[in-house]
Amino acid sequence: xxxxxxxxxxxxxxxxxxxxxxxxxxxxxxxxxxxxxxxxxxxxxxxxxxxxxxxxxxxxxxxxxxx
Numbered sequence: 001x002x003x004x005x006x007x008x009x010x011x012x013x014x015x016x017x018x019x020x021x022x023x024x025x026x027x028x029x030x031x032x033x034x035x036x037x038x039x040x041x042x043x044x045x046x047x048x049x050x051x052x053x054x055x056x057x058x059x060x061x062x063x064x065x066x067x
Contacts, residue, residue, distance in 0.1 A: 058064045
């Protein structure tokens with residue numbers, strides 16, 4: 001960091017970094033990604049709940065046992 005500061009290269013590195021990340025992240029991107037993450041997380045929990053329910057149904061109605 002001292003080398004960058006002593007050579008006055010801060011702006012050069014800032015420009016290079018901004019060139020790498022592009023235009024940045026928009027609110028629409030954040031909403032879309034957040035919604036997709038939320039839906040996938042909810043779907044995972046619903047699948048777990050369905051598996052537990054089906055397992056209990058099999059034990060009750062089909063005579064399955066732990067043995």
